[in-house]
Amino acid sequence: MARRCFDPGQGLFQHRRLAWQRRHAKSKTSYVLTSEETMSRSIARLTGMSLAAATAVVSLNAHAKVSAEEAAKLGSELTPLGAEQAGNSAGTIPAWDGGYHNPDWPEGKRFENPWPDDKPKFEITKSNMSQYAANLSEGQKAILEKYDTYKIPVYETRRSAANPQYIYDATKENATRAELTNDGETLVNAAIGAPFPIPKSGKEIIWNHRTRYRGPSLVRYNVQAAVQTSGAFSLFKLKEDVRFNYTEKGMTPDGLNNVLLYFLQSIEEPPRQAGQILLVHETADQVKEPRRAWLYNPGQRRLRRAPNVAYDNPGTGSDGLRTNDQLDTFNGATDRYTWKLVGKKEMYIPYNAYELHSDDNEYDDIIKPGHIDQDLTRYELHRVWVVDATVKDGTSHIYDRRTFYVDEDTWQIALVDIYDKRGQLWRVQEAHAMNFYRYPATAQIAGTVYDLLANRYLVQEMNNEEDEHIAEDFDEGYFAPGNVKKLARK
The missing domain is CATH 2.50.20 (outer membrane lipoprotein receptor (LolB), chain A)
Structure with a gap:
């Protein structure tokens, strides 16, 4: 497919901005633009833009929060996570009614189907997929076309999603x-x-x-x-x-310490690779600090950084x-x-x-x-x-x-x-x-x-x-x- 043309107001801005941020990452002063004006002046100097145009580029690259009026839709017009609360006009997608929650389900017991009597309403196959093409991805169509044995069993839509x-x-x-x-x-x-x-x-x-x-x-x-x-x-x-650090109850933006989650993965099978361990600290700001990762090799009995x-x-x-x-x-x-x-x-x-x-x-x-x-x-x-x-x-x-x-x-x-x-x-x-x-x-x-x-x-x-x-x-x-x-x- 055609590649996008290089735009000095975007590509060079991004390259220079990242380089500037990495040079200043260890500084005690904030580089998350207190610097909007400073960066605008730098971009103007580097690209030959006017200061007004450079300032516009900076603002385009900052994604803004929404107004209190928009946020008030959450829990009414929108679900608490932002989905459309109402169903669709055809009635094939129901309204969200709070999802499904069973706090009494025993810890460690296999989760079972809350709707065991549900049966497929229809199946999409290679022979009939043209009827449903508007609601399929290009990838789904390709798999259906490739394998005669592949099918998509479609059930009643149950908006089961819920959070605490x-x-x-x-x-x-x-x-x-x-x-x-x-x-x-x-x-x-x-x-x-x-x-x-x-x-x-x-x-x-x-x-x-x-x-x-x-x-x-x-x-x-x-x-x-x-x-x-x-x-x-x-x-x-x-x-x-x-450990899902970001969603821990009581967490604050400052309390994250730049870590979204902690992840420790150990190989149990096959035997020839058993004992290898991967440790990851997934950083929230990967400009300030790229993902921290380490690999433990049982043969060498050493833990090494793993930037790859x-x-x-x-x-x-x-x-x-x-x-x-x-x-x-x-x-x-x-x-x-x-x-x-x-x-x-x-x-x-x-x-x-x-x-x-x-x-x-x-x-x-x-x-x-x-x-x-x-x-x-x-x-x-x-x-x-x-x-x-x-x-x-x-x-x-x-x-x-x-x-x-x-x-x-x-x-x-x-x-x-x-x-x-x-x-x-x-x-x-x-x-x-x-x-x-x-x-x-x-x-x-x-x-x-x-x-x-x-x-x-x-x-x-x-x-x-x-x-x-x-x-x-x-x-x-x-x-x-x-x-x-x-x-x-x-």
Whole structure:
């Protein structure tokens, strides 16, 4: 596809701004523009713009909070997280009625389908997909076209999404105070709730996904398989400990200490790689401080910094079928892409994936040649935000363009269409998610990445034959690099 022309009012501004910020990152003075005037003068000098034009460029790169009048819509016209509360005019999407919450569900018990009697209303297949094309992504159409065995079973839409009240309260506070600076790489004045429940830009929507409530800090098993064309696969088993720092109850913007979450991942299988540990401190301001990552190698018995755990470097155990920034559909810095908010549309997306999560299913039941067993999946019609991301000039990524479809009720990215440098559709990513209604919080329980060119796919985040996710009250010290060495010796 055609690349965008270099605009000295944007590209040079971004390059100079990032360089200037990194030089001043260790300074005690704030570089999040107290400096709007200083940066405007610098841009004017560097580009030959008038001071007024340079000031306009600066303001375009700061994403503003909304007014109190707009924020008042939250909890009335809009849900507390910013979705449209009303259903659609056709009656195929119902109004949001608070979602589903069952606080009495026992900790550690496998989450079960609250609607066990639901049956598919219809199935979308290669032969009938033209009837539903307006509500499908290009990636979904490509998979349907490629595999005669692939289908999309469509169920009644149940807007099950819910969060605790303290998440809603914080979201309303964030709406009138949260901002993005440093060309959208720095989130300021936000904590706990969605920072931008009434988004005005693509980056704001991606930040909502990155900071969404996924439940309390937890221990989970993440089993993944890179599946060959024949359907053959080997399992890769990961144990992951996570502290969601941003959404901790009582958190404040200052209390974050620039960390959104802490993540400790240990390989349990295959045996030849068992004992390897990855530690990540996901920084909120990746201009000020890039993601902190360390790898422990049991053979060397050493913990080393791992700056390559980011962007398009291959993800752990993925056999090259996903990049690091594809875990959780998207994570990490957004600075290699230009993000465009396309709009909102109704689409058939994976939802309420309780059957796929059931421990009645073994991994052999789920993993099939070409794709997972679609009889175990559930799709529903929901409104999604559409965000298009295109690689910036002067940066690089193996994915030249990605189109994200983000569920309005949860801020969970549900689908991604992924294009290569020739503009050809390359990979398709799906997030099969469900409401962990004890807490309540929505999170992925199986993610797929289909490689249309290699005729292979990756399925990850399964735990059907493992223990259910459990809440764990980790303190920050658990994720200190020194503690990794202690854990490795156990």
